[in-house]
Amino acid sequence: MAAFYTDDTGPGLTPPEALAEAIAAIGAPGFVPRAVDYLRAVAPFRGCLLLMLEDGRPPMRVYDNVREDRRDAVIGRYLEGAYLLDPFYVAFRAGRAPAFLHLSEVAPDRFAQSTYCREYYHSIRLQDEAAFLIDLPERRHLFYSIGRLADQPRFTAADLRALRAALSVFAALNRRHFTPAAQQSRRGAGAGTGIDGALSEFGAGLLTDREREIAILVLKGHSSKSVARMAGISPGTVKIHRKNIYRKLGISSQSELFALFLGALSRQSAA
Amino acid sequence: MAAFYTDDTGPGLTPPEALAEAIAAIGAPGFVPRAVDYLRAVAPFRGCLLLMLEDGRPPMRVYDNVREDRRDAVIGRYLEGAYLLDPFYVAFRAGRAPAFLHLSEVAPDRFAQSTYCREYYHSIRLQDEAAFLIDLPERRHLFYSIGRLADQPRFTAADLRALRAALSVFAALNRRHFTPAAQQSRRGAGAGTGIDGALSEFGAGLLTDREREIAILVLKGHSSKSVARMAGISPGTVKIHRKNIYRKLGISSQSELFALFLGALSRQSAA
């Protein structure tokens, strides 16, 4: 009956096994199915839809497991405007990522009587739904919707706890996949590449803005005192920043910072 | 007492949080510390050592958290030959990756009486040890050793279960990090240009061969002591070389040496 969806319920992996496969698929074409398999290993479900949200544009479909011949009816209608009535979409627009929400947290009290529910929800056989919102760089967001169908039980409290616990890992996984090297190292021609480029993105994602600023000054040959003058802070503070930088990078001296940076340069120039 | 190791016991993250940070650091300089933090979140420990194993070569140190002043004694001795007696190393050479093993699975019955244990194990304050072996492409392997010190309890059965359960995810994580795109697009020839070229030409005409050799080692991140080991001379002599190098180049610190080198790199890449 619920053959609206392709039956890719996954090979019954444990969560760690499924997660390992998803990590291995980062950057590869089959990533999203592996990521969904991971979620399925945490708490099983049938329907799945992944959208990319960008400010000021309608949602863009990235992945779904709706059967080919039903896709137009199910996904098409949603993208053409039904999404504006979707309580998840509305809640995510107002909230802050990353987040995991269940239908009970976003649906209006009389959801079962709403037009959206009667006209859309029932037509796709959905019985229960939950969704992840994951923030990406450049004000983009991923919107994972996962659903149980009319022939399945609703998500239990334990299911929801497990999914919520998986949020941080799932978000990191998706950010890694949807922000590939191309995104980071594709600095517009000219000012971005080469040494200045390597300097400006060195440690991106690991260091705070201030720490990266300090690291760059140190790499340029400034002593702590000199860095302090350049940054307008006290030499003691520079030492604290250096300590934090070294700790985050797993090193313990200026020399190793140099070595790390040279290594990054080599890897970049090899690409 | 157990101050042989830097005390980076991590910020007390939960395993999912620590895993998310590790995923986010894939491909970045600070990956290994984040990966180790993940293991620590699964089961705490103090000592940590990561080696890269390649067929037919001695192990190569990638990361450790041994205090700088103890590194020579602890890591140096291991790399210089003690590893051949290491029961983990022997077991991994014979087995198949990926794998997680505990000391009780690899140590000979009379391990406590063995030369290795008495001469090496005790000297580094190890009380208990476990290790991961992770297979990479091209017959390379990662060897993560994690240890509890004399002032900590041994790994419990629950600790070992949790670490073993983390193996698949941990292995996938490390394969992803240590098999970057550079692996595929690694152009072979052209050893003269780029960073290696700049390194080998650096200071030509001004510095003696020996001085240039020292300068390159310093630029690669070695401390005076480390340079001394590499070059087979005494640390004091390295200091004299550094002094002469700085004098000839008209500078007065390692930082300025690095700045000078970066400048040379820019000029070269512009040409």
Added chain:
DNA sequence: TCCTGCCTTCCCAAAAGGGATATTTACGCG
């Protein structure tokens, strides 16, 4: 023989590394 490159050992001052602790500011959360 002298000179230069290379190695070595002292001593002393400056810089860097590491731990502990505290204040201020900003921001998300309840």
Added chain:
DNA sequence: CGCGTAAATATCCCTTTTGGGAAGGCAGGA
């Protein structure tokens, strides 16, 4: 609206490393 967290700022104290000076031994070549 307070609360807690994180970042950034700052100081104090201590150890290790680095930088700089002086003084010397040992090789091979002009």
